[in-house]
Amino acid sequence: MKTLVSYTELIENALSDFNLPQQPAQLYDPLRYFLTLGGKRMRPILTLLATEAFGKNAKDGIHAALAVELFHNFSLIHDDIMDAAPLRRGQHTVHEKWNTNIAILSGDVLLVKAYECLGKYDANIFKNLFAVFNQTAIEVCEGQQYDMDFEQRNDVSEEDYIEMIRLKTSVLLGCALELGAIIGGADLSEAQKIYRFGEQLGLAFQIQDDLLDLFGTEAQVGKQIGGDVLANKKTLLSIAAKRLASPEQRLTLKEIEQVKNDTDKIARTQKIYQELGAKSYCETKMNNFHQEALQALDLIESKHSKAAFYDLAEFLLNRAH
Amino acid sequence: MKTLVSYTELIENALSDFNLPQQPAQLYDPLRYFLTLGGKRMRPILTLLATEAFGKNAKDGIHAALAVELFHNFSLIHDDIMDAAPLRRGQHTVHEKWNTNIAILSGDVLLVKAYECLGKYDANIFKNLFAVFNQTAIEVCEGQQYDMDFEQRNDVSEEDYIEMIRLKTSVLLGCALELGAIIGGADLSEAQKIYRFGEQLGLAFQIQDDLLDLFGTEAQVGKQIGGDVLANKKTLLSIAAKRLASPEQRLTLKEIEQVKNDTDKIARTQKIYQELGAKSYCETKMNNFHQEALQALDLIESKHSKAAFYDLAEFLLNRAH
Numbered sequence: 001m002k003t004l005v006s007y008t009e010l011i012e013n014a015l016s017d018f019n020l021p022q023q024p025a026q027l028y029d030p031l032r033y034f035l036t037l038g039g040k041r042m043r044p045i046l047t048l049l050a051t052e053a054f055g056k057n058a059k060d061g062i063h064a065a066l067a068v069e070l071f072h073n074f075s076l077i078h079d080d081i082m083d084a085a086p087l088r089r090g091q092h093t094v095h096e097k098w099n100t101n102i103a104i105l106s107g108d109v110l111l112v113k114a115y116e117c118l119g120k121y122d123a124n125i126f127k128n129l130f131a132v133f134n135q136t137a138i139e140v141c142e143g144q145q146y147d148m149d150f151e152q153r154n155d156v157s158e159e160d161y162i163e164m165i166r167l168k169t170s171v172l173l174g175c176a177l178e179l180g181a182i183i184g185g186a187d188l189s190e191a192q193k194i195y196r197f198g199e200q201l202g203l204a205f206q207i208q209d210d211l212l213d214l215f216g217t218e219a220q221v222g223k224q225i226g227g228d229v230l231a232n233k234k235t236l237l238s239i240a241a242k243r244l245a246s247p248e249q250r251l252t253l254k255e256i257e258q259v260k261n262d263t264d265k266i267a268r269t270q271k272i273y274q275e276l277g278a279k280s281y282c283e284t285k286m287n288n289f290h291q292e293a294l295q296a297l298d299l300i301e302s303k304h305s306k307a308a309f310y311d312l313a314e315f316l317l318n319r320a321h
Numbered sequence: 322m323k324t325l326v327s328y329t330e331l332i333e334n335a336l337s338d339f340n341l342p343q344q345p346a347q348l349y350d351p352l353r354y355f356l357t358l359g360g361k362r363m364r365p366i367l368t369l370l371a372t373e374a375f376g377k378n379a380k381d382g383i384h385a386a387l388a389v390e391l392f393h394n395f396s397l398i399h400d401d402i403m404d405a406a407p408l409r410r411g412q413h414t415v416h417e418k419w420n421t422n423i424a425i426l427s428g429d430v431l432l433v434k435a436y437e438c439l440g441k442y443d444a445n446i447f448k449n450l451f452a453v454f455n456q457t458a459i460e461v462c463e464g465q466q467y468d469m470d471f472e473q474r475n476d477v478s479e480e481d482y483i484e485m486i487r488l489k490t491s492v493l494l495g496c497a498l499e500l501g502a503i504i505g506g507a508d509l510s511e512a513q514k515i516y517r518f519g520e521q522l523g524l525a526f527q528i529q530d531d532l533l534d535l536f537g538t539e540a541q542v543g544k545q546i547g548g549d550v551l552a553n554k555k556t557l558l559s560i561a562a563k564r565l566a567s568p569e570q571r572l573t574l575k576e577i578e579q580v581k582n583d584t585d586k587i588a589r590t591q592k593i594y595q596e597l598g599a600k601s602y603c604e605t606k607m608n609n610f611h612q613e614a615l616q617a618l619d620l621i622e623s624k625h626s627k628a629a630f631y632d633l634a635e636f637l638l639n640r641a642h
Contacts, residue, residue: 027466078429082422101403101469104425108399109462111432116455119448127444130451134437141430145348148422 054184143168170202375505464489491523
């Protein structure tokens with residue numbers, strides 16, 4: 001099993017070798033720009049990891065890894081338009097640096113390019129790869145739509161929220177792993193187990209993200225604490241807090257939403273979320289998804305080298321400690 | 322060989338049976354709406370026609386026909402955003418009826434749904450279908466980008482313009498036919514010939530469109546004459562006119578662009594385009610592409626029933642007479 005660094009290197013090299021046409025420049029320049037903004041390349045790493053764990057050389061997974069990374073970047077470019085986000089990884093988003101039309105169209109062609117990468121596999125496994133990838137692509141779009149819908153709604157349940165983050169973010173982690181497993185030669189049932197591992201781990205990871213955003217340190221999250229609270233964003237924490245609150249406490253929650261002083265608003269939210277048990281509720285939820293992920297892993301035949309996946313789960317969910 | 326009406330019926334039925342999920346409603350309602358706005362369904366008809374001409378039942382081509390039609394509608398939804406078009410087929414565009422974010426995302430998922438339709442074919446032909454479809458999808462995006470670029474440029478050559486319309490519109494006609502041919506069992510070289518037939522016919526058709534827009538009758542085109550001229554749109558006519566004009570005549574062309582009275586502007590443009598020979602130049606170009614299309618058809622082995630394609634070429638290019 002290779003180290004994470006060597007997987008990242010494989011991916012970065014493949015991305016630099018990825019030959020986007022020179023013309024039309026307004027279509028492909030934004031992609032060249034966006035693909036070099038970096039990021040952890042977590043999803044393609046998962047694909048390579050699974051390719052190797054299930055018995056092939058990591059390099060054999062590189063086209064699928066690229067497909068997943070390109071798809072992810074397509075969805076970021078379009079999400080950034082929808083969220084009117086000016087920055088991504090500290091740099092201008094495509095619609096900011098160019099314009100919305102260019103961001104729409106270059107996103108479109110990037111999605112098609114993702115399919116093109118997947119099309120590099122032999123016909124005998126291509127259809128299976130395609131089926132997983134396509135279903136995931138649909139679900140990610142659905143997740144983004146639910147996310148937009150939820151901004152307008154005040155009755156979002158925990159179940160709704162978890163289903164939204166499952167679609168919007170977790171399924172792509174499952175997909176990344178399953179593609180690798182299929183390329184590695186896993187049979188269908190093993191491939192589905194590693195998918196479930198990724199999906200459940202993704203849910204745990206996302207809830208951890210919500211928790212760290214309010215209860216972490218700047219060093220842990222690499223940005224200011226309390227961003228979600230300041231933006232009055234719906235998270236599992238805020239939804240759970242509302243459910244756990246008495247009618248009186250609900251009024252307090254509403255009051256805190258209106259607080260103008262940032263430090264004050266964050267401190268008061270931290271305090272009431274702890275009092276209400278929303279924090280510990282989310283921690284339990286996170287641990288449950290973590291356990292679900294590990295159970296899916298336990299069910300995979302031990303002839304496959306699963307150690308890297310256990311390490312990964314530990315690594316990803318260790319930010320909170 | 323079935324009649325065009327019966328092909329249309331097959332397609333309309335398949336579109337009504339096409340089960341888009343109910344939720345999220347904001348994602349799928351716009352697609353249900355847009356797919357019932359109608360249109361001639363020319364592209365999916367081509368697929369069914371080719372499926373049958375090359376030896377299979379038209380019904381066997383239905384999933385590919387749907388893939389082509391869904392792809393076409395995806396590109397219309399996104400193009401309408403980019404063109405800020407309020408209406409499509411006399412009805413509100415998706416971004417007008419809902420909003421831009423919803424039009425982006427529902428377009429995205431429609432593209433994925435198009436791939437899903439294509440994925441219904443057996444692995445042995447699926448890879449070939451996929452390769453043609455994917456390449457075409459990339460080219461259509463490139464064509465749309467060139468179209469947007471050309472609006473900002475004053476040095477667009479006839480060659481540039483023709484390459485733009487080839488990418489933006491003609492390749493999808495070629496693709497629609499080639500998919501049908503592959504499903505019908507054509508070998509690679511026959512499939513490529515029918516692709517070329519569609520591509521060249523598409524070029525002839527688009528140039529005819531430009532000609533009719535200025536020199537046709539309202540009955541022929543189903544809308545007011547002179548729309549391109551009033552919008553100062555670049556067409557093969559306007560580009561050829563500029564090239565054929567003397568320095569003095571170029572000043573006249575510029576002068577006409579500024580004319581405020583619509584009837585006057587159209588009449589003066591018609592007159593000068595005829596004087597410059599731009600009209601007859603475009604007619605010759607159109608006829609050349611038409612002949613190229615027929616020659617591609619001539620090269621296809623006569624064991625295949627090509628009559629429908631000759632009829633089609635006649636039918637499509639008969640609007641001008």
